[in-house]
Amino acid sequence: MTVRTRRGRARVLAAGAMATAAMMALSGCVMIQELSAPTSPGQSDAPLGENERGEAQGEGNLYDGGLDPALVELYEQSVEWGPCPEDYGAGADVECATVLAPMNWGTPEAHEPIELALVRLPAEGESKGSLFTNPGGPGASGVDFVALSGSYFFSDALRENYDIVGWDPRGVGHSSAVECRDDAGMDEYIYGVPENAASMSESESFEWSRQQAIQFGADCLEKTGPLLEYVDTQSTVNDLDMLRAIVGDSALNYFGLSYGTDIGAQYIDRFPDRVGRIVLDGATDPTVPVFDVIIDQQEKFADATLAYLEDCFTSEACPFDPNAGTEGAIADIQAMMDNVDETLPVAADGRVLTSGVINSAITATMYSEDSWPYLTQAFSAWMQEQNSAVFFALSDSYYGRMPDGSYDSNMFEAFPAINCLDYPLVTDEATIRDFNQRLSEVTLFGSEYSEQEMLIGDLQCENWPFKSRVQAQQPVQGVGAPPVLVVATTNDPATPFKWAVAVADQLESAVLIEFEGEGHIAYSQGDSCVVTAVDRYFIEGDVPPGGLKC
Template sequence: MTGADRPTALRPSRRPSRCRVAPGRRAAALAALVLVPALLLSACVPAWLQGLVNGGETSTPTGEEVAEELRPYYTQVLTWTDCGGGAQCATATAPLDWENPGAGDDIDLALVRHPATGGQSQGSLFINPGGPGASGVDFVRDSVDFAVSADLQREFDIVGWDPRGVGRSSAVACYTDPADLDQFIFGIPEAEFGTPEWEAEVTESSIAFAEACAENTGPLLEFVDTNSTVRDLDMLRAIVGDAQLNYLGYSYGTDIGARYADRFPEKVGRLVLDGATDPTTTTFEVVLAQSEGFENALRAYLEACPETDACPFPGSVDESLVLVRALYDRLDADPIPADDGRFFDGAVLDIAIATALYDEGSWSFLSQMFTELRTGIVDTGFLLADFYYGRENGEYIDNSLEAFIAINCLDYPVETDRAVIAEQNEQIRAVAPTTADPSPLGDVLCANWPYQFEGELGPVSGTGAAPILVVGTTGDPATPYQWAEALAEQLESGVLLTYVGEGHIAYDEGDPCIVDAVDAYFISGTVPVDGLVCQG
């Protein structure tokens, strides 16, 4: 989270983390952990098709023994109906509050599946693409070939769902006017950075956003935490008829999978956690690791750039980093206006750089953006930023930002001590001197959220669970490799698989070593040797 001379009230940081709020270039900058595939592969996602037909194939729940108050949820029958593209869709019902099932309003959970193409399915393979806030329905329905291999599609029903608060499930809603959300994300405070007036303006904006979320979401806003999603997932496992959970979680999705293994170890079938996170890390430790990770990823891009066509950085890496830092400063001092009324400042640059650094296949967008910015053109820069925010033609096509914030504020505690924040900011600047200039306010948004984190951070063990495959990429800027090492160590049955390469997430790189190991594990239960290293 890099800071700026003129930050605005909110800007999701380009250091996506597992549902953490982190100080950043915007005063209440966010860290997200959304799976961002190469832009060339997934920039165009088909819209949701309506017109589900009546009737359809039904599920057969497991009928397992559960508490009496949970029985209506665990015995419900799903009706799968055609929703286009070979996919089938269904809606499940879950309790609003798992601690008081049936005592309040229930919620809806949207699901999608692609039935096994081989004719006889081994069962369901649940997929979560990350976030928090990413739509599993969109991901599986529209990008199943990107989500899993053809071999896994042959053997399993591939199932995605929108977690509570997200997308087509009962969802978080905040600002209903895109212009209000534009101002919240891209607006620049009128007061001078760091002044009491600036702090008041930023705080007021954060409070207004939180109040809008509470008003437009209602009681659901209190119950969109990840632990509730874990319980939803166990219910979904049972009602699709699987005695054990087969699950592939990407990025933040590894949080869901790890917590599931810790709560329901006896229900673990085959779990793969790719782009793994460490559940013991504090917000500061996440920000510190990601700040260093994205700085290193930028270095990797600049090192490779001169060997490519039309590289805007022909000099050494260190010389190029000086130019990038100067660009941040210039844009903060004199933002470039866009045709739609927004301004391209250092914060937009920050998110644009990060979006492209998620995947090596998107580095060409960085070169194009840097080249354009030399002549005041912001087209590619805003393309990258809008891709991250789910913004198309002035509209927001999903609620991923609102869901991310709501889940984040419930899942983790907030640091409010200004002296501690200042000390932490110095450490962040030390590991990311080019891109980091953190805000002195910390997480002003979650500090003013209507519902606060309750509980404590701690390790997971999954005692008694079947082997769980934890995958880490050595050059991953968003979920640094050491997190995968830590998670594999915490899980009693954790097996570490390492991909030596750049980018966020390993399985989607198509490396035969990684894909073969993961697929063999899911299809036949073959567990790779702990510590297997795949060279990208």
């Protein structure tokens, strides 16, 4: 049983300036989140009419007729591939381009167009067309993913047959992006601890967190401008269809990972007649309410942490007593967290070690078994030498913080901006209380919640400059779409297996590939059963009959 303590500042120190520890535990370099819903005025309005399909670029039926003239111009714009900017770090074989998109698909002429950055890894053989991809987030850079990882993430067979195309969704990275703070400001948002933390009352701690959320949202609006209202996933789905047409493909071939599966699933549902070959690996379920998303993830991260501890006991380097079992190790970690929150030790770079940093380090290593030894190093360094460097290194890798203090992307600025538009905002006290009760039951580490803490919901989205217009989350169906693949890892902590099962059930033509193992994205683990099935589907159109277990 989890050993819980009573710490009045626990939820502030557990996540620094983040509104709640649970909400930020969701985000990660290749994570989920983004449940979209029906469109609404001023946000993601469907751009396509119901008329007979038109022609574009002489490449076949690339879009429906009845488009607003401003959208026709954007759908028919040419893409000019050329060398990538030097700061992308791309190889000589990678090509880059920038195209325009409407800021607001509902009223395209109301604002100046925004820019979308693209990158292409050309096929090494005769190309079957473009294979678009998104690595997740929300907020992860598809440009960086393809430019830096495309040559080894995708198999030789896929690179032989497809032009691999990544793009940064609106609000992200090299595209017209959400901007909130400089590096020092992001440090304050992620790692900040109030100067008077040791003497703060519970009410003062809560108010500090609330003010941090308010100020962060205000900073994002000031630096980003009107784009901040239009970075929702439905707008990104519209962008993706436009990109498909711009590269001259009459059907979309797409490989979505983690949150990128939500973009793909929403595309299948929205444009079933334009679906080519689509694979969703690490799928999110668009019907799961935001609080249930958090509960499901925390349950699976807890399972992954217990699996890590069992594995740790088999190593001589493990700092925990195997005779005490996982319960003893959990108690040791909880005591460690309690101690740092009481003493607030300062690292060499001036940052304060809190339970939030330790939690982030744990979370960062649960995406892959290959990272577990680093977590063992972190625990050993602290327990034996009071050295927090590895904890901070792991946490920094999670947030994209570089050794020089800079951040490698705007992911944790784009993340709340997208989420706060995509999820219905929950303010009902009974629902929030129930969520916190369930959260306390599934989370391995933490403190008992006070009455006031039981009523803390999503402080960031409650105080975001633009409220979500989504009233209800809808299942995806994709009626009439050709077969698509949903790939899932049985012990995936970030996107639980049951989400993939649900998405495969919702989509009319989906077939499920089940990979038994740990970690997040199945294809990246190199299992020949998974890789072969995905490659054959993309290259030959082969669909595993009745699904597949690997």
